[in-house]
Amino acid sequence: MRKGGIKNLHINYDSDELSLYRKRYSPKKSIKVKVKINPDDLSYVYVYLDALEHYIKVPSIDSEGYTMGLSLIRHKIHLKFHRDYIQGKVDLLGLAKARQFIDERVKEEARQLKNVGSKTKVTGTKAIARAQGVDNTQVKSIAKTPETKQAEPTPADTKPKKDDDSWDDFVSDLEAF
Numbered sequence: 001m002r003k004g005g006i007k008n009l010h011i012n013y014d015s016d017e018l019s020l021y022r023k024r025y026s027p028k029k030s031i032k033v034k035v036k037i038n039p040d041d042l043s044y045v046y047v048y049l050d051a052l053e054h055y056i057k058v059p060s061i062d063s064e065g066y067t068m069g070l071s072l073i074r075h076k077i078h079l080k081f082h083r084d085y086i087q088g089k090v091d092l093l094g095l096a097k098a099r100q101f102i103d104e105r106v107k108e109e110a111r112q113l114k115n116v117g118s119k120t121k122v123t124g125t126k127a128i129a130r131a132q133g134v135d136n137t138q139v140k141s142i143a144k145t146p147e148t149k150q151a152e153p154t155p156a157d158t159k160p161k162k163d164d165d166s167w168d169d170f171v172s173d174l175e176a177f
Contacts, residue, residue: 006033008045009075011062011075013061014061015059034048037072039073042067043059044058044060062092063092079095081101081102082098
């Protein structure tokens with residue numbers, strides 16, 4: 001964290017609450033903070049403030065509207081496109097131009113796919129789907145896991161073990177999020 005907020009992956013984040021924290025706890029020096037992002041929406045981050053011992057939600061400083069509805073994977077695609085095809089400093093305006101170009105290109109490719117016959121071999125659909133946020137890298141599954149039948153406990157299994165009573169001690173040592 002420094003003057004002007006936080007910079008993460010070429011996106012700046014700042015808020016009034018973060019600014020007050022900087023003034024109060026870190027005058028004239030940059031401090032490290034823990035930042036959590038939502039990979040499906042980069043328009044905000046959560047910043048952990050050590051002195052206050054909690055997270056605050058900090059929005060991006062984005063006058064172009066670049067981060068609205070922007071996922072991490074799409075942002076990385078825009079960064080790569082910017083690096084490969086757009087010369088100059090990486091800033092939100094350049095990234096917004098990259099996003100607009102890629103979105104238009106993806107829409108055109110999707111339009112062309114609709115017009116292709118079913119017997120024609122189509123390439124690049126995986127990349128198009130990933131750019132539109134539709135991919136197979138999700139952890140979710142629609143398949144049901146087979147239920148396993150548990151065996152009846154034997155008398156030896158029902159006897160209390162010596163370290164079973166340490167569960168309360170273990171749970172009490174856990175910290176909340």
